[in-house]
Amino acid sequence: MRTPDKHCHAIHITKDRCIGCVHCLAACPTKAIRVRDGKARIIDDLCIDCGECLRVCPYDAVHSHTTSFAALDAFDYKVAIPSTVLYGQFGSTVLPTEILSALRRIGFDEVYDLSSICELNCAAVEEYLNEHPRPRPFITSTCPVVVRIIQRHYPTLCGQILPIEPPREIGAKILRTILPKALGIPPEKIGIIHITPCPAKMVSINSPATLNKSYLDGAISIRDIFPQILGALRKGEEDALMRHLFPETQFSGIGMGWSLAGGETRGLKNHRGVAVSGVEDTMRVLDQIEGGLLQDIDILECTVCPDGCVGGPLEVENRFLAKSRILQLVAAAGERAVVDPKDVSRLYHKNFLSFDHPATPVESRPLDSDPVKAIRKAKRRDRIFADLPRKDCGVCGAPDCRTLADDIVRGLARLEDCPFIKTSRTTKEKR
Amino acid sequence: MDADEVYRHEFPVRGGDFANAGTAARRIKQLLKDMGLDPQTVRRVAIVSYEAEMNVIMYAWEARIALAVSPREVHITVDDRGPGIPDVEQAMTEGYSTATAEMRELGFGAGMGLPNIKKNADVFTIDSAAGRGTRLDIIIRTNGHAT
Numbered sequence: 001m002r003t004p005d006k007h008c009h010a011i012h013i014t015k016d017r018c019i020g021c022v023h024c025l026a027a028c029p030t031k032a033i034r035v036r037d038g039k040a041r042i043i044d045d046l047c048i049d050c051g052e053c054l055r056v057c058p059y060d061a062v063h064s065h066t067t068s069f070a071a072l073d074a075f076d077y078k079v080a081i082p083s084t085v086l087y088g089q090f091g092s093t094v095l096p097t098e099i100l101s102a103l104r105r106i107g108f109d110e111v112y113d114l115s116s117i118c119e120l121n122c123a124a125v126e127e128y129l130n131e132h133p134r135p136r137p138f139i140t141s142t143c144p145v146v147v148r149i150i151q152r153h154y155p156t157l158c159g160q161i162l163p164i165e166p167p168r169e170i171g172a173k174i175l176r177t178i179l180p181k182a183l184g185i186p187p188e189k190i191g192i193i194h195i196t197p198c199p200a201k202m203v204s205i206n207s208p209a210t211l212n213k214s215y216l217d218g219a220i221s222i223r224d225i226f227p228q229i230l231g232a233l234r235k236g237e238e239d240a241l242m243r244h245l246f247p248e249t250q251f252s253g254i255g256m257g258w259s260l261a262g263g264e265t266r267g268l269k270n271h272r273g274v275a276v277s278g279v280e281d282t283m284r285v286l287d288q289i290e291g292g293l294l295q296d297i298d299i300l301e302c303t304v305c306p307d308g309c310v311g312g313p314l315e316v317e318n319r320f321l322a323k324s325r326i327l328q329l330v331a332a333a334g335e336r337a338v339v340d341p342k343d344v345s346r347l348y349h350k351n352f353l354s355f356d357h358p359a360t361p362v363e364s365r366p367l368d369s370d371p372v373k374a375i376r377k378a379k380r381r382d383r384i385f386a387d388l389p390r391k392d393c394g395v396c397g398a399p400d401c402r403t404l405a406d407d408i409v410r411g412l413a414r415l416e417d418c419p420f421i422k423t424s425r426t427t428k429e430k431r
Numbered sequence: 432m433d434a435d436e437v438y439r440h441e442f443p444v445r446g447g448d449f450a451n452a453g454t455a456a457r458r459i460k461q462l463l464k465d466m467g468l469d470p471q472t473v474r475r476v477a478i479v480s481y482e483a484e485m486n487v488i489m490y491a492w493e494a495r496i497a498l499a500v501s502p503r504e505v506h507i508t509v510d511d512r513g514p515g516i517p518d519v520e521q522a523m524t525e526g527y528s529t530a531t532a533e534m535r536e537l538g539f540g541a542g543m544g545l546p547n548i549k550k551n552a553d554v555f556t557i558d559s560a561a562g563r564g565t566r567l568d569i570i571i572r573t574n575g576h577a578t
Contacts, residue, residue, distance in 0.1 A: 156474040287457050290474055291481030292547060366467030371502035374466045375438045378500075381465075382440065406465075 008207040010049050010065050010199040013040050017061035022394030024053035024062060029279045030153075034407070035397040045365060048148045049200040050279050050304045051313035064199030064314060067218030069225060072107070075191030075217070077183060080108040081171045082195035084115055085259045085310050086222055087329055088322030094233060096251060096329065097243040102232035103195075105239070106225075112175065116338050117167040118255030122267040123344040124164050124353045129271045129298055137274070137289065137297040138162040140264050144204035145304040146282060147359055151209065154286045155361030162299065163210070163355040167258065168194050168201070170353055172215035194219040197312025198305070210355035221314040253333030260323055261308035264301045271298035277311070279304040367409060377409040384408055389420040438466065438500040444484055446492045446513065455496050456481040459507075466500055472573045475551045476505050479569055482544045483509045489530065490514065491564065502573065504553075509567040516559040523549065523557075 020038040032046035033053060040053075040061070054062040072078050080103050087096040100111040129138065141147050141161050150157050165173070172192045180187045194201055194216050201219040208214045233240070257263040265273025274297045276285045282302040288294055305311035310326060311319040347353055367377040385405040392400035396417040398407055407413035415421055440462065442455035460477045468476075480496065487494040491513030499506040516522045525546045549555045554570035 155470045284453070287453060287460070287477075288481075290460070290477050291453070291456060292478040293481070361470060364464050367465050369467065371467055372436055375436060375500060375502065378438045378462060378466050 008203055009042065009044060009047050010202040011042065011047060011051065011054060012063055012065060013042060014061050014063055015039050017059050019059055019061075021058070022399075023056045023058060025394045025397075025399040026392075027052045027056040028399060029283065031399050031403050033399065034412075035394070046152075048145050048152065048304075049203050050145045051199045052279060054199065054313045064202065064221060066196075066199065066202050066221040066224065066314070067193060069107070069220060069228070071218065072191055072193065076189040077110070077179070077185050077191070078108045079175055079179070079190065079192045080111045080195055080220075081114055081168065081175070081192065081216075082111070083168070083197065083222075083259060083309060084113075084118065084256055084326065085197045085312060085315060085322065086195055087256075088259075088310060088326040089222060089226065089315060089317045090230075090233070090325075092325055092328060095240075095243060095247070097247045097249055098233060098236070098240045099229065100249060101239055101243050102229045102236060105232045105236060106228045108193075112171060113249045113251060114167050114171050115252040115255035115258070115333075116250065117171040117174075118258035118263075119252040119267065119337065120255075120339045120344050120347075121164060121167045121170060121353070122254060122264065123339065123341055124348045125162060125264075125299065126268055126271065127345060127348050128162060128164055129268075135160055136295045137300045139286075139289075139300045139302060140166075141210065141355075141359075142166040142258075142264060142301070143303040143305075143309075144198075144200040144209070145279070146302045147209045148200075148203075148362075149279075149283065149304075150286065151359055151362040152364065153283070154290050155364070157286060157290060158359045158361055160289070161210075161359050163358060164353050165211070165355060167255070168196075169211065169215050173352070176215050191217045193217060195222060195225060196220070197222045197309060197315035199314060209359045210357060212356045222312075223314045223316055226316045250338050251329070251333045252338045253330050253335055254337060256333050257326060257330040259309040260326060261303060262301065263308060265299055268299065272296070273299045273301060275301040275303075275308075277303045277308050278306050367406075381405045381409045384415065387415075387421070388418060391420070393419070395419045436501050438462070438498075440498050442496040442498070444487045444494045444496060446487060446490070446494075446511075448488055452485060452488055453481060455484045459496075459498055462498070463500065463505065468500075468505070468573055472505065472571060475571050476507070478551050479548050479571065480507060482548050483507065483567060483569070486544050487511050487513075494564075504573060505571045507567075507569040507571075509569075510564070511566070512564045515561040515563055515565055516557075517561050519557055519559055 018039045020035045024040055025033050030046045030048055032043045033040050103111045139161050175192055179190050196219045205214040205216045205219055254267040261277040262275035276282050282304055307319050307323060310322050366374050368374040385402055388401035390401050396404050398404040404413055408415060444455055459480045460473055463473045463476055491511035494509055494511035497508040521527055523545050552569045553572045556568040559565040
C-alpha cells in the first residue's frame with residue numbers, strides 16, 4: 001500500500017481571490033476542503049482532482065496547474081495530441097481537420113488526431129475481455145479521477161481496473177517510439193502535449209498511477225489555448241478551403257465519440273458495457289460493485305464529469321452544444337473501422353498497450369492507527385455529532401456537521417468552531 | 432469483550448425504501464474504514480451488509496441493522512418485522528428466489544442474497560418465524576479468511 005503523494009495535485013486555490021465562502025466546501029465530493037483563517041484550503045490526502053470546486057467557485061479563485069503554452073519553448077519539436085473534446089468547441093462549420101491545422105499555425109510542429117487511437121483502444125479492450133472472463137465488471141482507466149477514487153476509497157477494486165492504457169498515453173507512446181528515429185531529433189527534445197478539458201490529466205502525467213513514467217510531457221487546458229486557436233481559424237480561410245478539399249487525416253467515427261459518456265464502450269461487439277458519468281453516481285456504482293453487485297456487466301465506463309469528458313471543467317463551449325457537435329462528427333465519420341484489428345492484436349500481444357503495473361491501493365485515513373483508540377474516537381465522534389445542529393452551514397470551516405465532528409476527534413478542529421454551540425454557551429453564561 | 436472496545440450503532444431500514452437502498456451499507460463501510468479495519472474485511476462486511484439491507488427493503492416491513500465493531504470482529508444483527516421465511520433451507524439454496532420481475536429488473540433477486548451472506552461470514556445464524564420476522568446474526572472476524 002502506498003502513502004498518498006503530497007504534491008501531485010492539479011487544483012490550487014488562489015488566496016487573493018478566495019473570500020472564504022462555502023461554495024467549494026459543499027461541492028467537494030470527498031470533503032477535502034476546509035476554510036481556515038478566512039481562506040479555503042485543500043487537504044492533499046483527500047483531494048481527487050475532480051475539479052468540482054473549480055466549477056462552482058463564484059470568484060474564480062480555484063485554478064488548475066496545466067501546462068502553459070510558453071513552457072513548450074523547452075522543446076525543439078512540439079507535437080499536440082488534442083482530446084476529441086476540442087472538436088466540439090467550435091461552430092458546426094469548423095471541421096476537425098481545420099482545428100488541427102490551426103494548432104500547427106500557432107506553433108505546433110505536428111498535430112495528431114486521437115480518434116483512431118480511441119478506436120484502437122476499444123478493440124484492445126474487446127480482446128482483453130475475451131481473454132479474461134473474470135472478474136466482472138472490469139472498470140476502464142480513461143478517467144484519472146476514477147482511478148484515484150478507486151485507489152483511495154475502493155481499494156479492493158484496484159484489480160478490476162482493466163489494464164489497458166487510455167488513448168492519450170497510447171498515442172503518445174506510439175509517437176515517442178517512432179518520431180525520434182523518423183526526425184533524427186533526440187527524444188527529450190520532442191515535446192508531446194495533450195490538449196484537454198480536464199485538470200486531472202496533469203496529475204496522471206506528473207504522477208501516473210499505472211505507468212513508470214507518462215509518455216506525455218504536459219497538458220494544455222482547452223480554456224487557455226482556445227483564443228489562439230480561434231484567432232488562427234479566423235485568419236485561415238484559404239487554409240480552411242484546402243482542408244475541406246484535401247483532408248489529410250482519417251477520423252474514426254467509432255473513436256470520435258469517445259469523449260461522450262458511453263463512447264468508450266459503444267464500439268464493443270461482444271460485451272456488455274455500462275457507462276456512468278458524474279462523481280456522485282460513479283461513487284454510488286463503485287459502492288455497488290464493492291458490495292458484490294453488477295457482476296453481469298462486462299465493463300464499466302466511469303467518468304466523473306457530467307456526460308463524460310465533454311463535460312470537463314476546462315472546456316469553453318457548454319457541454320450540451322459540444323456534445324451535439326461531436327455527435328454530428330460521429331455521424332459524418334460513420335461506423336467504418338479505420339484501424340486494422342490485426343495491428344491492434346499485434347500491439348496488444350506485445351503488451352505495448354498494457355499498464356506498467358496495476359494501480360495500487362492508497363492508504364486510507366483511519367481515525368487512529370491503534371484500532372482500540374480508533375474505536376474510542378469513533379464513539380466520541382458519534383457523541384459530538386449528536387450535539388451539533390446538523391444545519392451543515394459551513395461557518396465552522398468544515399463542509400458539514402459530520403465532518404466537523406470527524407475533524408474534532410482527529411484534533412483538527414474544536415467544538416467551539418461551531419457558531420451554534422458558541423451561542424448556546426454564551427446564553428448559558430449570561431444566565 | 433471489554434465494553435470500552437466496542438463501537439455500536441444501529442441503522443433503521445424500511446421495507447420498500449428503494450430510494451435509500453445501500454445507505455446503511457455505505458455508512459457501515461465508511462465507519463469500518465475510519466476504524467482502520469483492513470480492506471478485505473471491509474469488503475466482506477460491505478457485501479454482507481448490502482445483501483442484508485436489500486433483503487429488508489425487498490421483503491420485510493422494517494428492521495434494525497445493529498453493528499458492533501471490536502478490533503477482533505464485526506458483529507452484524509439484522510432483526511426485521513416481516514413475513515418471515517417459511518422454508519429457511521430452501522432460501523439458503525443458491526439461485527432460489529421469490530423476487531418479483533420488478534426486483535429482478537433492478538438487478539436484485541438472483542437468489543444469491545442469503546447464500547452470499549453465509550459465504551462471506553465466519554459465523555452465520557438465521558432464525559425466522561413465518562408471519563413475524565427474520566433475525567440474522569453475522570460475525571466477520573477481522574483476521575478471518577472466508578471466500
